[in-house]
Amino acid sequence: MTSRFAQVMFTPEVQLHQQQHGSRDAYSRMADAAGPVRDRIGPDEAAFIAERDSFYVATVGTTGWPYIQHRGGAPGFLRVLDEHTLGFADFRGNRQYITRGNLDHDDRVALFLMDYANRTRMKLIGRARADDSPEMVERLSVPGHSGKIERAVLIDVEAYDWNCRQHIPQLFPRDAVEQALGTLRERITELEQENARLRQR
Structure with missing residues (x-):
């Protein structure tokens, strides 16, 4: 777990439960290890992301209810654009537009990237935005995919965390x-x- 991930996620309510269950001391050292600097996507993270053919993305609507959507495509459809930015082509689906509408209310997202074969998962949090420019849509297009791209989605990564293998089915x-x-x-x-x-x- 990175220091930035701990700083964002360990709210006072979370810290209270950590204190009650004996894990606060270890986690507090982790959160205090560095200042509030956004995590950088390094070579290991970029390689892992490039191999994924799907991910889960969570958003929150105006009602306060969270919504989780599964996105899939050819391996590498989720691209690392630079050390702080991810992007993917948003293809036309069932046209409910729940995730898209939620982003108009709150641009914060959480992503789960799973590698079930190797029992590995990566969590990312960041801020997402739509980009309708032809240049970005073309940059994120998926060769051989016949679906209609409605927009590009860019995610400014704030922090990430590698989870332990426990309980991940192979x-x-x-x-x-x-x-x-x-x-x-x-x-x-x-x-x-x-x-x-x-x-x-």
Whole structure:
């Protein structure tokens, strides 16, 4: 966990519960480790983000209710534009526009990026904004994707956190499993053929 993430997330109410359950001392040192400086997206974070084919994004509407949306695309559709900025092409979906409307009320977002195969997750918080400029839409377009891009969405990253592996189920993409099974089936066929030849001898 970064110092900035702790500074933003450890509100007085959170700190009270940390105190009651014995974790406040350790977390307070973490929050005090540096001043309120935005986290920089480093090489490890950029590589992890580039491999993701989906993420979850949370926003809050005028009613105060949170809303979580799943966004998916080809690996790398969520781009690191610089050490403080992410961006992605916002394709036309079911046209509910809940996330888009919520951003007009409150631009703060939280992202969950999951790597189930390696039981790793990264949380990011930041401020999101729409960018309708043709240049940015073109920059964030996804090669081979036939969907209509309605806008680009840019996220100014405030902080991030790498979570522990505990309780993350290990899941694998279907295409990776099918490829592995295909290799195993080929090997089984080879062994069966070799076994048949040995029996004939």
